[in-house]
Amino acid sequence: MAGHVSHHSSSHAPAQGPTERLAIRCLLIGLALLFVGLFLLLPLASVFGEAFGRGLKPYLEALRDPRTLESLRLTVLLAVIVVPLNIVFGVAAAWAITRFRFPGKPLLVTLIDLPFAISPVVVGVMLLVLFGAQGYFGPWLREHDFRIVFALPGMVLATLFVTIPFVARELIPLMQSRGPDLEEAALTLGASGWQTFWHVTLPGVRWAVLYGVILANARAMGEFGAVYVVSKPVPGEIPLALWVDTLNSEHQGTAAFAVASLLAFLAIATLVVKAWLESRQHREMARGQTSHSE
Amino acid sequence: MSIELRSVSKRFGDVAAVDQVSFSVADRELVALLGPSGGGKTTVLRMIAGLETPSAGDLFIGGHRVNEVPVQDRNIGFVFQNYALFPTMTVSDNIAFGLKVRKWKPADSAARVEELLGVFGLEGLARRFPHQLSGGQRQRVAIARALAPRPQLLLLDEPFAAVDAKIRQELREWLVRLHNELHVTTLFVTHDQEEAMEVASRIVIFSRGRLEQIGSPREVYEQPVNEFVARFIGVLNVLEGPVQKGEARIGELVFPSHGIPDGGTLRIGFRPYAVQLSRNLGEFPFTATLRHTYFLGILLRVEIELDSGLVIKARVTKEDYARLGLADGVRVSFQIREYRVLSSEAGPLAPEVPTSPQPDIAVGI
Secondary structure, three states, X not given: OHHHXXXXXXXXXXXXXXXXXXXXXXXXXHHHHHHHHHHHHHHXXXXXXXXXXXXXXXXXXXXXXXXXXXXXXXXXXXXXXXXXXXXXXXHHHHHHHHHOOOOOHHHHHHHHOHHHHOOHHHHHXXXXXXXXXXXXXXXXXXXXXXXXXXXXXXXXXXXXXXXXXXXXXXXXXXXXXXXXXXXXXXXXOOOOHHHHHHHHHHHHHHHHHHHHHHHHHHHHHHOOHHHHHHOOOOOOXXXXXXXXXXXXXXXOHHHHHHHXXXXXHHHHHHHHHHHHHXXXXXXXXXXXXXXXXX | OOEEEEEEEEEEOOEEEEEEEEEEEOOOOEEEEEOOOOOOHHHHHHHHHOOOOOOEEEEEEOOEEOOOOOHHHOOEEEEXXXXXXXXXXXXXXXXXXXXXXXXXXXXXXXXXXXXXXXXXXXXXXXXXXXXXXXXXXXXXXXXXXXXOOOOOEEEEEOOOOOOOHXXXXXXXXXXXXXHHHHOOEEEEEEOOHHHHHHHOOEEEEEEOOEEEEEEOHHHHHHOOOEHHHHHHOOOOEXXXXXXXXXXXEEOOEEEEOOOOOOOOEEEEEEOHHHEEEEOOOOOOOEEEEEEEEEXXXXXXXXXXXXXXXXXXXXXXXXXXXXXXXXOOOOEEEEEEOEEEEEOOOOOEOOOOEEOOOOHHHHHHO
């Protein structure tokens, strides 16, 4: 009996902790991998599987469809318009928030996040309420023969709204941690405001700006809900994300998946660039900190 | 270039960081702005630089009112506490920055950078980035960068705070030499009175946004205008006790009332060097025990404790310490050669009162 107890306590008890922890670890890792596999990798693989399922020829044909090319053109155009506006807003907002004191600053900081909190469909509906035929500005717009909703300006506004926080959110914490010293140093050396911004501020935050741009670009190209509400469902006049939906509802599986694969490519490229930028930024921030601490 | 402040104030919201400060600095002077943190000295420096605008008062540089002149047009060199070197630029690009934005010809700019690298012993580091430099090297780059466009004023905010004690000493001496060679009016901010005393030809002392005193190191040490300055510059013993029957009793010590009525309180202050010690217990009127000795180098500071528990700081030279046979725990007799009557912290200081060897005069005052 004594031998049994001692056997139990000496060999089993010390081993119990590690094995239990190992079991839990395996379980958690397994669960995480299962979820990633089931909900992220499997759909992605199926997109490419379906897209290339009938060989390369139908895939390329689907992509060469003039309506697809038109959608691609529109998607790129949207990004080309929206992303620069995003940079301008993000830099201006971050500068104002981190360098000036003004009433309502906390409110502005909170409002910048609003687009992330609001459903994209609501954004689209909101634009309808403002600029639609029955909307507040509808009659005025009709008089001046200017279309916003169900036209490019509406899609631009919807995309801009949902992407507006990206650059600002990257910049604000970075510029806060940098403090105003470098800019002040440039000013004392005789630099103008613009020279200071161009030579000192921008080089210090360029990776963060680029990081925000990458994310904003991915979102701009992939946005569905907000744009869906304010666009005319005409093939060739809708961006890629909406075109995938249209093709799919018309049971053109291969074509739908071929176009979807374009968006998936974009997503993967975004992730790769994002990971690279993050490592760049971390290195630079670590460097900035060592030069600060001594 | 000379600098003059006339009743300059700076308010941040309801807080007066600088309150009606007036002083002037002559061309080519080396002046310290000294005070505890929050005293307003850095704000004064930043106003002179143009990084802050005075809320009231007038600021003159070289005889011209510059209140509204933007920082870029003041032609000053400013060295930040953490140096604020541009992390994305090399040492030579940092130094050349002020020349580039002022549109110097590339050849002139390169020659000036080369010259400064030589003056500051930075040859060989030209292509390094700030994160690859030591603290002392960074500071030299920061000063070289500030001096590159030939400013008329050099302003330094806590220039020695970010380097360790050993390098700090070298840098102090180096700054004095540099100032002597460059002849540029230099102001630096410090909270370290020793540093101010050692480096500056004149010291401006601030506390809570107000200017307390301006003078040479010797003046502010020997003739402090108030108790704050006396306590901030050097060590001051402060004693206080109630006045009764025309005398003030502080522990075993008795002082004349100095005009303070019965029931009032007398406050006196004296420097450690005013305390005279002896092992001969009959030599001086009071006795105490030597509690602790601090070795400061050639001078030693000792703390003596009276039987009442009153502790007084005294200062003796190494030679006197040995000659008198002093040691921790021994009994000594002592006297206070001279002291000052203190009013309040900020109140003016009365002249010094000598005690023995003319005790009658002291009583008479």
